[in-house]
């Protein structure tokens with residue numbers, strides 16, 4: 001069985017987390033790895049149905065996703081997780097759970113600046129916030145605690161999607177995981 005790992009892509013809305021995760025998933029599958037993408041939106045429809053965006057709910061959401069990712073990774077799957085995870089303590093708890101089980105865990109900060117994210121505005125959330133139709137948007141009027149020592153930091157505003165995915169892939173190879 002190949003080695004599993006959790007690859008958590010943290011960053012602001014529209015930073016590029018989901019796009020990089022699916023591009024990387026394609027590359028890894030082509031090499032024969034088993035891969036699952038735990039997409040934040042999908043998770044919120046099912047295992048986190050009913051949770052909102054308060055600090056407490058975001059923490060609960062991230063712990064649930066971390067639990068599932070670790071189960072998958074422990075069983076040989078590359079679990080790719082494009083989820084904001086804005087709080088350091090939530091991310092640290094997930095890292096700790098992986099360490100306790102001896103399961104590889106990589107934290108990737110998709111560090112696209114808010115000025116770029118708000119222009120991309122893939123889901124129209126920044127526009128809604130600006131129009132006063134939504135509040136508590138991460139990076140605008142809700143906190144995002146930047147990772148201080150991520151395994152990799154991606155400046156997606158200076159790269160193509162392919163380059164960003166390749167940099168995560170290279171890190172996995174360096175660590176003997178791909």
Ligand SMILES: Nc1ncnc2c1ncn2[C@@H]1O[C@H](COP(=O)(O)OS(=O)(=O)O)[C@@H](OP(=O)(O)O)[C@H]1O
Pocket residue numbers: 012013014017018040041044053057058059061062082083084085086123125135136137138142
């Ligand atoms: N207030 C607010 N703040 C941030 N994000 C919001 C909000 N409301 C809805 N959304 C959409 O929900 C997605 C974030 O869910 P996550 O599960 O990734 O976030 S968290 O880790 O629980 O904070 C996030 O997806 P991405 O754009 O892919 O990051 C948003 O589309």
Ligand SMILES: Nc1ncnc2c1ncn2[C@@H]1O[C@H](COP(=O)(O)OP(=O)(O)O)[C@@H](O)[C@H]1O
Pocket residue numbers: 011012013014015016017018019020082120122155156157159160161162164
């Ligand atoms: N290097 C890059 N990596 C990822 N996305 C990029 C990059 N350059 C431009 N983009 C674009 O930015 C947008 C990111 O959206 P998305 O992946 O949904 O963000 P998130 O999941 O972080 O909310 C997409 O339209 C994508 O094509």
